[in-house]
Amino acid sequence: MNVEGIISVTGKPGLFKVVGQTKNGVIVVGLEDEKKAAMNSTSKMSALQDIAIYSYTEEIPLVDVLERIRVKEEGKATIGHKASAAVLTEFFRGILEDFDEERVYPSDIKKVISWYNTLQRAGLAVETVKETEEKEEVAEVVEEKPKAKHKAKAKPKAKAKKE
Numbered sequence: 001m002n003v004e005g006i007i008s009v010t011g012k013p014g015l016f017k018v019v020g021q022t023k024n025g026v027i028v029v030g031l032e033d034e035k036k037a038a039m040n041s042t043s044k045m046s047a048l049q050d051i052a053i054y055s056y057t058e059e060i061p062l063v064d065v066l067e068r069i070r071v072k073e074e075g076k077a078t079i080g081h082k083a084s085a086a087v088l089t090e091f092f093r094g095i096l097e098d099f100d101e102e103r104v105y106p107s108d109i110k111k112v113i114s115w116y117n118t119l120q121r122a123g124l125a126v127e128t129v130k131e132t133e134e135k136e137e138v139a140e141v142v143e144e145k146p147k148a149k150h151k152a153k154a155k156p157k158a159k160a161k162k163e
Helices: 062-073 085-095 106-121 129-143
Strands: 006-009 015-022 025-030 036-040 045-047 052-054 059-061
Touching: 006 106, 015 036, 015 106, 052 062, 059 062, 062 085, 062 106, 085 106
Parallel strands: none
Antiparallel strands: 006 015, 006 045, 015 025, 025 036, 052 059
């Protein structure tokens, strides 16, 4: 899943795709309503590719978490973000078993699920070309059969010229 250029803006609902730059900010397009807007540089913007989820061992990039949801749901929409905190936590535990429950709040889980569903509706919850190529390479390696080795024929030696 490629979320390059997708941002979240504090105080604004939904996700936005950066399409241009202005003198003091950026021009964005809403993923759901496709309306253009100018965001001032003083707005708090977070690129999805820079966000991570805490686990007990390391920080897991949000892109990887979204990809796990996509694989589990086979690219379809997942549960609604308005479900109860217990249901959301249980669902998230199925995606990321060792997430740090003390530092990842139910509101964070709601955001992740909401973002996934927004990306899915926008058609961005798909395999990237790179992922498809990697799967094809693995399939080719598995399907390849060892070829019989042929003995190389010896090349005739060049005769030395006498002068």
